[in-house]
Structures are given as C-alpha cells and as structure tokens.
Amino acid sequence: MKSTEIYQAKREIINYAKKLTLGMSKPTTNFVMDMLYGLAKGRSPLLAEISRALNEDITLLGTLKRLSRNATNFHDYAKLDQNYLAAVQPQLKDDMLVIVDNSDITKPYGEKLEALGRVHDGSKCVTEKGYLTTNITVATSKTKQPLPLYSHLFSAEETDFISTNVETYRGLNRVDQLFGDKKYTVVMDRGYDANDIINFLMQKQTDFIMRLTDKRWVHYQDKAYKVPELAQRRKGKIAFDSQIKGKDYHLKISHIKVTLPAFKGRAFFMVVVYGYGEKPMKLLTNKVITSKADVLRIVKSYLTRWRIEELFRVQKQEYHLEKIRTLSLNSLQLIHRLITYLLGHHAIKIEAGLSFNEILYRKAQCLRQAVRFKFYRYIRGLAAILKFDVSGIRHFKCIEQRHAPRQLCLAI
Template identity: 30%
Template sequence: MPREKSIAERFDAYVEKVGGRLYKPCRRFLREALNGLIENRSVLLSQIGRALDEPCRLIHTEKRLSRNLRNERYDDAAVEEDYLRLVAPILRDERFPRPVIAVDLSDIAKPRARKMPYLYQVHDGSRDEVVTGYQVVSVEAVGVRGRRLPLLSRLFSQSAPGFKSQNATTLEAVATVCPHVPDDAFWVFDSGFDGHIFFRRLDELGIRYAVRLKLSNDRFLHTPDGKMKVSELVELLPQPHSHRIKFRRREGTGWRRMELQVGFVSNVHLPEYTPGGRPSKKELGETRYSLVVARGMGLKPLVILTTEDVQTKEDAGRVVDIYLERWGIEEANRFTKQGFDLEDVRALTWTGLKRMVQLVHLAYGFLALLVHGPRKQVERIASSFKAFGPVPEYLYYRLLEGLGRLLRATMDGGP
C-alpha cells in the first residue's frame, strides 16, 4: 500500500506542476506567495512576508515580493494553462460524470482607493450599491454531491487597455477552459449573458449550455405557437409539474427542501440577427432551444433557455437542478474574498493586481485538490481548527484555517 503523501510533499508537487515552466526565481516567488497566502490568509505582501519569516527586515522581504509580483518574466498564461492541465483528469473520473461548468462574474470593491490603476464603477453585490473597483470572471466545475474544482479566475476592468467588452472577456475565459473539459460538459451562465452575440459565440464553440433570461429584456422567441416576448410567454405558460429541490443553506451546514412548479416549451428558436444587430422578422436562428420556467424560489420565476432537448418533466427538473448547481460558484467567490481577504488587495500595478487574483485562485485550487485527495487527511487538517460541531460538507473555511496553522510545521514533513 503506497504511503500517504504529506502536505509538504503535495504542496511542493503542486508548485512544480503549475510553475514548472517559470523562470526559477519566479517559481520561487510562486511557492512563497502561495505559502504566505495559505498560512496568513491575506493578500497583503506584508502578511505574506511575515509567513516567510526571513532573517532580514520585513520591509526588504516586502520589496522583493513586490518586484516579483510585477516581474515581466513571470508567465501568467503558462501558469494558467499548466494548472488546467493538472486538474483536467479529475473532470473525467466518477466524481464528475457530466461536469457542470459554472461561469460567474464577481466584484472586488475598492471604494476608498485613489491610486490603484484602472478603477471603474462596479456593482457591489454585498452592499447592493455602485462603487469603484474591478470585476473577476470565474469558471468552476461542479460534480456529484457538490464537489467543486476551480478552473480559472481573471481580473478585468473596463478602463484597462485592450478591454473590448464584458462578453468578450467572458468568452475568452470560456474558450481557454474549453479544451481542458470533457466534450459532454454542460455550461451554465447567469442572467446578463443573454445577448445574441454571446449565444452565437457559444454555438461556434460547440458547447451545450443553459442561460438564465432576464424578464426585463424584451427579447422575442419563436415557439411552436408563434412569436412572442419572453415575459408574455412566461405569463401564458402553465407550470403544472412539481419538482422538489434540495440545497445547502448559506452557512453551509444544513440543507433545505423546497417544491417548485415547473413548465417548459420545446423547439424554441431565437430570431436571426442582421449585421447591424437587429432581429430579423422572418428568419430563425439555427440553434434549437428549450425554455424551462420554475416558480417558487422568489417573487420572480426562474427562466432558463437551454440547448438541452426538454421533452418531459424529468428533463425540465434536471435543467433546473443543473442551473441551481451554478450557485455553488457564488459560494466559492465568497470564500476567496473572505478566506484570503481578497478585497484588501493593494497592488499599485495592473500586472500585480491581475497576478494576485491568479495567486488566490491557485491557493484555492490547491485546497480543492486536497479535498479531492485522501479524505481522512483532509478531515484531520480541518478538525485541527477548533470549532463547534462536526466538519461541515463545505469544509474549505476550516481546511484553510487548519492548513494555515499546520503549514509551517508540515513544510519539513507533514501529518
């Protein structure tokens, strides 16, 4: 029976895999940054420097980390690709029989920042207000029993050079991840990605997907009963089928059950669009969709347009379940903000800001790989953080706390 690898061995192997193509000093920086992020759970270079505990003044360590954070010889694209190659085999085992690939946008609010580059107006979801800051596009895979595997995170700003549009940024992230996920993976997008250009590009990529539609958008759909607006179709469509869902409470320690009323329409088409962006009155788009509507989760119904061929209430229920799995990525976004204090990032260069977001993503990725490894080892680490109650199913917070306490001791041979 092979010996269980220590945390130190797994951490070193992880750094070598994702940073194997880096210039050696850059690989050293990658190792030190991930070590500091996990141990002190902060994106501040001073906190990362304290975790390193070097035999010199902290200011010298911080300056060296700052130089490396913006080092032009650090190849971000190579690190991103090597990470995807590392995690891709996991998406092809029994824990991800048909992985759901969730795509989401989150914000990094910096309302008091003045000198940080390319700040622009973003919607702060936690405070429900518009503030200055940045946005992050995240891609994550969801498997059986809510298993998570982060795939990609990129910071972007509408004020940055080379920015085209939010859709273009998201599609670039999707195109980067596509070659590394199984062909039968099912992609899920929230409202905000229901533009005709976005749909067309997804069709060109050849993926299967579902997108939540905004009722406020006066989009027309061509149905077997004729052409009508989405809002009109939702009002006229009966939802005679009951579908029970089960989802985790916000704190991640319990489950809640709810019964939804579901209806669906098959053989739905979007209108063909002219080069000027106007919908054609006669021609239909080639892609055939199904529309699924579910009521019972809030004041507004859940409206999902999907490439799945929905013919039965069971098919419709599966589409609803798949879409609800997407909410897990919002929990992951919350974890990266709270677990690593991401919104406290203070880099003063655009390269440094984007790289720090990637480093936080890699730290989260290392935790995810631990969770997909020996369960006893993970529970032992998570339980080392003293808290009330058993280790929860979403154990990343406790795992990070426990790992932070143990990492320095395990760097020379772990538990």
C-alpha cells in the same frame, strides 16, 4: 501541534508550487512558493502579511521588498496557466457542468491603484471603484466542489480592454481546448442573456443552460411573447424539493418548446420554475427535453451554479481578496490568480477524499458537522496547522550557496 501534521501541510503546498512552476527559473519558483505558502498560512492578500508568514531570517522589510518587486515584474503567466491546467486536466470528465460568472473587487477608497475603474457592486447594488473578474469553473464529479479553470482580473480602464464579452470568449475558448472531445454544459446567469453569447455557444455546438431576463422575446406556436407572459401560462406540473444556500424550497416546474427571433429554425426549451422567489425563474437551454428526468436534470444543473457564488465568497471571506492593496495592476492580477489556483488545489484534495482532509476539518473547529461545501473547513484547518510552524519553507528551496572567492596566486 504534531510536527508530522505541520510537515505534511507544508509539503502539500510546496509540491503544488513545484507543479505550478515547472519549467520556470529557480527565482520564479521560489517566489511562487513563498506566495502560496504565505497565502495558505496568513489567509491574506497583503504582501506584509505574506512576508510575516514566511518567518525568514532577514528583516520583514527586506522580504516585503523582494515579494513586491517580483510580483510587479512577473510575466510568466503562460507557463503558470499551462501547468495549472495540466494539474486539473485529470479531474475533467465527460458531461460536466461548466459554470461561468463575473465578480467584482471593490476598492471604494482606492486613489493610486493602477487602471482603477467603475464596477457594479452586486452586494450593495451600487456603482463603486474597483475591478472585474471573469471566472469559469467546473463542478467536480463526486463532491460538486467548484474547480476553477479560468480566472482573470481586468479593468475597463486598461488600454487593450475591448469588452466584458471578449473576456468571456477567451475563457470559453480555453475551456473548449481543455475538454477536447469531451462534452460539457455551460451554465450561466441572466447577466449573459445576450444574442452574441448564444450565437458564440451555438457555433461551437456547445450545450448551455442560461437564466432568461424578463426583457427577452420568444416565439411559441407562431406567436411572439415576452418571457414573463409566456411563463404565466404554465403553472408547473412537476414537483421538486431542493435546498438552495441552506434553505429548503418546494418547486413546481414546467417546460415549453420555443424559438428565438434571432435564431430562426433553431429549437430551444424554456424551463419555468415556481417557488424560488416572488417571480418564477426562467431558464433557456438548447438541450433536448423528452422526459421529466430531463427537466429535473436541467434545473439541478442550474442550481449547481450557486457553487461559483460560494467560491467568490470564499475568496473574499477566507482570503480577504478585497483587502488587496498593491499599486501595480500586474501584482493585483497575479495575487488574484494565485488565490484562485490555491483554491483549485483545495478542490482537488477535497474531491480525492484523503485521510489528511479529516485532520484539517477537525482543526477548523466548525460548529456544524455535516456540510456540503468544505472549502471553509479545509482553508481554516490548513491555516490552523501552519500557524504553529516557525521555520518557514527556506529548507525546501533550491538556493545555491556561493563559495568565497578564491585569491589569485602567482608562482614567483
């Protein structure tokens, strides 16, 4: 392994850590630097693995205790989030897709974890012990990589917990402030099909595309229909070929102008997509549809939502997020956020198309050459290079050396 490649990989992480900790104390900066480097090299949320990745001169137990203590006592989230958003702000363009979704971190064998609650495990369709996460990302302009904007781990067992919707509103308010005068479209799965969510977005005059549940009623030509009943009246006049999760689909699409009982006088469009699954996929949007191109743009925008699903998979497969075992809820939230912000760094670098990226992709040694989602290659390539680093990052830290105390001498 070339020493220049190792140095460049380390420098990427160190410079990013300094951006995230701008305005923080030196001990906090060094701690975040340790955590990001350990996560990138060890690809594990376990503090023991992060400690091993640092290769410090002191004992492993000493490093582990220091990281555990700092993670438990970390409360500089406001500055950390502010610095991260400043780093991603240049990536935000007009008319971007903002993807919103919840995920879960299951801990079926956890007993002593703080505020451990019950969550729905989407992969197994069962209720299990664990935590929920609210996540909001944008799809980058060129490569459509998911760039996280908001990510928060929480539990219904917390004393200040109100509801999952409130967590979503907090994230959407942050996104609204971040975009400012720029327009964006919120894309949501059917788990967000609720009048409260729609009302929140309508009050902010935000465009949205939302997948409908079969329980919802809509009005069409002054008659009330359940969504599946109205969808069956349209067989799809627009043909569209697409690839979803690596599988090719031949879709048929129709659109219908509808109203909702809770929003009288407000016009919406229901887009019906046949060919993906046994039942047609039903989408609701407040965007105006005047042509075939508008319909296809809405369908393509919703299909981009699968990018956030890939982001969750990367968190759990590449960084093994569900193996996290710290007892403190604050430590859990910090490690989850640092992993998310590390993925934000990767998304920005992938979008930039730097020459160093090609070196990382080659080091990953993946079988397939042509891929759209490059997170896996970037993460594995970065870890493969850092694996050969034996000096750690202590030379990058600003550690003041104390001088030996001087003895007081009195003239006699």
